[in-house]
Amino acid sequence: MVSSASQRKKSDQAAKSEREVAIIGGGIAGLTCALRLSERNYEVTLYEQDAMLGGQLSSKKSGKDGMYHDVYTHLFCDWYVNFWRIVKDDLKIKREDVFEPRFSVKLLLDPRGSRDSNNGAPKYVELKNPTTAQNVIDNLSSGALPTPDMFLVGFTLLDLVSQPFSSSILQQQSLNGFLYSRPYATEDCADLHNTILNEIWCTSSSDTSAAAYKDFVKHSLGSRGLPFAWLLRGSLEEKLIKPWRDKLEKVCKVEISAPVDKVELADDNKIELTLANGKKATHANIVLAVPAPELANLVMKGRPERTIVHRIPELSELQRMRTANILVVTVVFNERLPDIPREHVGLAASRGYLTFIDISQLWTDLSEKPRTVLVLAASDASHYPAGDDKLWGHLMLQELARYLPSVEPGDEWGDPKSNIDYSKSLAQNNRTHPLFLNDMNSEQLLVEPYYPEQLQNVFFAGDFCRNDVNMATVESAVLSGLHAAHELVKKTDGKSDISVALCDLPSSAQFAAAKLVLLPLAYAALAWSAVNAGVRDLASKDPEESLTPLSMLALIPPRYLADMVVSLENLAVALLSRHEPSGSNWLLQQASGAVARRLLAASDRLRDAAPEGSADTQRTFALMTDVLRAMGTRISEPRVAPAERVSPRTTRMETSGLLRGSGRYRPNFDYARRHRVKP
Incomplete structure (x- = not known):
């Protein structure tokens, strides 16, 4: 006869096993989910394939001085209410100490049509978020x-x-x-x-x-809110991700450099993971918080009857999701460049839609050094040759020099005749950190955080998941992590106390x-x-x-x-x-x-x-x-x-029905992007 104490012990063990979860992906969505589950005494194991946490908000050390290079320089909008709640309440970060307010962005006009009218100097125009009457007036008179x-x-x-x-x-x-x-x-x-x-x-x-x-x-x-956005006064790793990781490591098991190769459904209703090194691990629940291309691979890989897509067939359409990698060059100059503003700058009609920001005017550690450090990004990588990072990096610098005469890139990457310290500069292709594209198909492909009728112990998080924002942003990723954690807690405990802050719109x-x-x-x-x-x-x-x-x-x-x-x-x-x-x-x-x-x-x-x-x-x-x-x-x-329409021309169509404009923001190259190829 089994004693009541023995029955209670088995019941407690079963309940405890249900509160065990593996989170695959250490980006913002995965970190958010891990944070909310661990504070509710869930046994959390976080797997991240890279050596650094953060995903699209990660950094890497490089160069002679060991400088951190961010994947991208992110603007954190003022309305990211759930992100800011984590920063303040969980990470105990005072916004004004770590972030710098931003009230506008700038556009640098094409020098072929603007420099003559500005005495040869770069011509910037300023744009503000049109949420106040003064900002609207300023935009109208900006000259954009x-x-x-x-x-x-x-x-x-x-x-x-x-x-x-x-x-x-x-x-x-x-x-x-x-x-x-x-x-x-x-x-x-x-x-x-x-x-x-x-x-x-x-x-x-x-x-x-x-x-x-x-x-x-x-x-x-x-x-x-004013300002409309905030920027970190240092690298993402030092100012944001490290405090987040330090908090999680006290209550979670964090596995870095641990790529997951395969996810299969086991016979005992558990989830079996196969790591890239061949090791296997079994978990009661999993949260898949990886980029869309990687998720498409994980849900289909394995023995056919044990794959996730076997239980949730619609996830096979994840293959249709489109992503893009942003080319980023951190450019360390030997001197301070003139005519460089503090704001994010977009280069109008530039090759690959270039943007830059001067982090030497932003980062506390760089502000006192007598040199300019620009983070230059190309949003359309297809305009530059793939493969050789130094080749496309130098081509981007040549395009930048067309807008800023003070930039002297030399004849090739590493040219000592340039005014760039190439030994401290870095070109990153970011193919492992793709950005999800909200294209025409994406609305039909958005992933739900949970499919309880088909699979009860698999959850999803990422900026491609359905939420109130939908556009790929940091807040969208945070929301997806909160939704996944909410559904998991609701499944195991019958109800959830995980709340989502709503914008007052x-x-x-x-x-x-x-x-x-x-x-x-x-x-x-x-x-x-x-x-x-x-x-x-x-x-x-x-x-x-x-x-x-x-x-x-x-x-x-x-x-x-x-x-x-x-x-x-x-x-x-x-x-x-x-x-x-x-x-x-x-x-x-x-x-x-x-x-x-x-x-x-x-x-x-x-x-x-x-x-x-x-x-x-x-x-x-x-x-x-x-x-x-x-x-x-x-x-x-x-x-x-x-x-x-089908025509690949980039020139104005004769049947547009709109007044022909100045063409100021039309690219000057004969190229029309129709469909971006997945990296």
Whole structure:
């Protein structure tokens, strides 16, 4: 007969074994998950294939002075609420001591069109997050684009977040398609958006999912914080990852340089791992927090009946996810360079969409040394030859020298005649740290943190997992780690106390109302831009090939009326939406509903408001109303943008329907990226 004490002991042992987990991947998603599980007394083993933790936020030592070189220099946005909560509450880091506030970024204009007008010096323009009236005014006068086009750049973002489209509709539309479907947009406006996307997320607007970008912009425009972002005053390893690792090593088993080669489902409902060195380990639960290409390999590798994809077949589509590696060169100069700002700088129309930041003005350890240290990055690695890091690194420096005359790269990497200390500089191809691309397919491929109906002890984390942000960011990775930990705790304990902080964002109705208020200004800006284009054509004697300024001016009234009809309906839909924030009281909800119903009836009342007269007059007015409604409906539907068509040309398409712009942000090379190849 088995004693009750023996039964309790076995039960306790079983419960304890259920609270054991292996986390594969030591990036931010895996570190977040490990942090939350370990503080709840879970037995956590963290496997990381590299010698350093952090993933895309990792660093490596190199050079004669043993300097840390970050994978990328990350901007940490002010609205990353879950990331900042970990920094403050768990890592005990005071933000103001370790991070430097940033209020803007800068664009360095192509010297072929700007240096003559700036007395030979590099010409920078400054852009700020348009969340305050002063920032909006500063952007309008920045010189990045003519004032009306700059207004439209911001207005298109507001228009995007105000759209009540379901995700399924936006999934069928790229950001470029959305921009080209706006009846007020200009080519300069679309080109600047494309430049920003390429330089930050390594993907063009014609490839970027409008749905994913809408989620990111909603958080950015909804943030009331100043500054808009923060930068570390040192390397990621020293300032962020080491404190995180020190905390975890007290309560977790951290295995570095331990790549996992295979994940299989064992007979006893456990998970069997095979490491690259041939060793095997068995765990009750696992969290897969590796990059998308590696995850696609792990879920399919092993004996067919024991693979994860055998139980969750849809994960085979992970192979369709696209990633990109950012080329990064840390450039240590022998001297201080002139005309280098503190902000992140994007090089307009540069080869490979180059950006740089001067970390010698940022890092505490470098600020007192008499030399400039730039981190130069190419968001589109396909513009540079793969294989020889020194070759593409030197080509990037040559492109930088075209914008900054003070840069002297020499004839090759290591040339002693240059003003660069190549012995301390480093080129990193980052093929092992790919960036997930939020392209048109990505919205349909996002991974859930847990599939309880198919597999109860496997969980997923990473910036490719579905969450409130969706766009590949640090906050997205943190959220995925929290979601995976929440699901695991809920499975083992029946409930979870792991919380996710939510951003205090304006509602969809507020965004829609703001768009409606500013709509007349948008069409006034379009008219202004058309006049500017006409003056430019007269001066250059080069008339528009697609849509003349005069034709555009004639189309503005019907376009405005059509857009007004749709905007009123969008506001009504937003007011009636059940997905609005739940904090509003009953009276406010009733009032909103009444307003919404009146807005939905506004279009029909156009007919009732028609002047009395002949039947022909009333029929004509009704026909105009129907046409405007049809035009408005068409405006909201996805439309293929010129850049998405089969033609590989990068030049302006003659049927774009947009005013031709200055071309300031169009690359000067004859190349059109259609689909990035997985590294």
